[in-house]
Amino acid sequence: MMNTAEIEFLAEQEEVTIIPKFTDQRVVHLIAGDIGPFRAGIPCVVPIWVAKTLRKKQKCKIVAPEWLDIDLLELKLEEEKASRFFTQMPSEHYMGIAHLLLSDDSDIEHADRLRLAIKNIWDVRVAKARASADTFLRGGGRHAGIDYLTQLEICNLRPLLLDALDTKYRLSAPLENFSALNTSVAGSSSLSQSFSSASSSRRSQ
Amino acid sequence: MSLFGKRNHYFSLNDILASQERVPISFGTPVSYLGELDASSEGNALPAGTTLELSYWLVASLYQEDGVGIDLPKQYKQAWRDILAADAKVVNLQRLCKYFYEFGKLVSLIRIRDHQDIIELLIQTLVDRHRELTSWAVHSCKRDNEFLEKLEDIERELSKRATAAERDLSNWLQHDGGRIRKAELVNAHDRLVASTRAFT
Numbered sequence: 001m002m003n004t005a006e007i008e009f010l011a012e013q014e015e016v017t018i019i020p021k022f023t024d025q026r027v028v029h030l031i032a033g034d035i036g037p038f039r040a041g042i043p044c045v046v047p048i049w050v051a052k053t054l055r056k057k058q059k060c061k062i063v064a065p066e067w068l069d070i071d072l073l074e075l076k077l078e079e080e081k082a083s084r085f086f087t088q089m090p091s092e093h094y095m096g097i098a099h100l101l102l103s104d105d106s107d108i109e110h111a112d113r114l115r116l117a118i119k120n121i122w123d124v125r126v127a128k129a130r131a132s133a134d135t136f137l138r139g140g141g142r143h144a145g146i147d148y149l150t151q152l153e154i155c156n157l158r159p160l161l162l163d164a165l166d167t168k169y170r171l172s173a174p175l176e177n178f179s180a181l182n183t184s185v186a187g188s189s190s191l192s193q194s195f196s197s198a199s200s201s202r203r204s205q
Numbered sequence: 206m207s208l209f210g211k212r213n214h215y216f217s218l219n220d221i222l223a224s225q226e227r228v229p230i231s232f233g234t235p236v237s238y239l240g241e242l243d244a245s246s247e248g249n250a251l252p253a254g255t256t257l258e259l260s261y262w263l264v265a266s267l268y269q270e271d272g273v274g275i276d277l278p279k280q281y282k283q284a285w286r287d288i289l290a291a292d293a294k295v296v297n298l299q300r301l302c303k304y305f306y307e308f309g310k311l312v313s314l315i316r317i318r319d320h321q322d323i324i325e326l327l328i329q330t331l332v333d334r335h336r337e338l339t340s341w342a343v344h345s346c347k348r349d350n351e352f353l354e355k356l357e358d359i360e361r362e363l364s365k366r367a368t369a370a371e372r373d374l375s376n377w378l379q380h381d382g383g384r385i386r387k388a389e390l391v392n393a394h395d396r397l398v399a400s401t402r403a404f405t
Binding site for chain 2: 003004005008099130133134137138152155156158159160163164167168170171172
């Protein structure tokens with residue numbers, strides 16, 4: 001089960017364009033790919049974690065990804081509101097990237113307006129996810145197909161939906177798998193069998 | 206790990222406590238030596254026609270005997286079924302039965318006739334209350350304990366997990382999230398490597 005910090009870590013692998021303020025012809029070879037060479041003033045694509053580190057040392061300027069644009073996001077919000085289904089997001093980690101790039105001292109203009117736009121999209125999508133989870137739970141279907149949910153949204157939805165589905169399943173699980181004394185499933189392994197027979201003897205004493 | 210899976214191991218307190226809930230039972234024949242089960246009875250034996258409320262774990266080992274009749278606990282009877290069907294959200298399950306779902310599942314196992322009805326009641330109640338539960342868990346910044354007090358044991362655990370996920374998210378949005386720790390598997394491997402090194 002992933003948490004937000006781990007998803008943020010994954011988001012940091014996404015690439016972003018930076019404009020370096022220094023020149024270094026050496027190339028850094030890493031498992032995930034090569035970084036560099038850097039030439040002052042010439043845009044260069046690096047993972048976000050490199051960009052953040054260089055930015056902290058005042059050695060580069062981060063360029064906003066194309067989709068991190070007020071008009072585009074507002075269009076996206078309208079599209080998301082109009083659709084019954086989830087629409088495709090410009091990035092699998094839109095929330096994570098926005099959170100990483102739009103910190104208080106960000107290079108990107110209108111950071112607070114962008115943040116608000118992203119938050120609006122997030123709210124619409126999460127409300128939609130919750131409503132459809134509830135419908136699914138009521139409908140009692142066996143499967144549901146959802147496209148374009150991002151990892152962070154899944155992470156947010158998981159405890160609400162999966163635990164409830166699990167509880168529901170356990171309640172309706174067939175009779176023969178249960179001993180009369182315990183709601184745990186017997187017979188899945190010899191260990192649990194001996195456990196449940198031990199518990200029957202314990203409780204009938 | 207699933208909620209039920211974790212709850213129902215051998216030493217699970219919730220599971221043991223759920224099987225302590227009382228079930229009405231009536232004896233059609235006299236039962237010798239069980240007089241002490243009924244505080245109001247005199248003598249050693251339970252007379253025929255006695256009606257008692259005994260713990261589930263005792264009833265479960267008696268229900269197949271001749272002359273023993275089992276009644277449904279009141280919360281699974283028609284009257285409460287109607288109330289729960291009308292609006293499950295407002296019912297105080299904590300007061301009605303602390304282990305409503307788990308105990309219901311147990312009772313359904315010894316009342317084969319009502320098995321399907323009880324299971325349907327449990328699922329319908331869970332589904333009806335779930336929406337309220339999630340919206341409470343998500344907006345729990347305004348701590349509304351009145352609602353928490355209405356929740357039954359499993360529901361409390363559900364809401365606790367939902368609240369924890371929500372808190373994780375809002376912490377991450379406000380600060381920089383927590384630290385990523387090594388997986389337990391990696392830790393175990395490291396320890397193993399260290400201990401083999403120490404012995405060679």
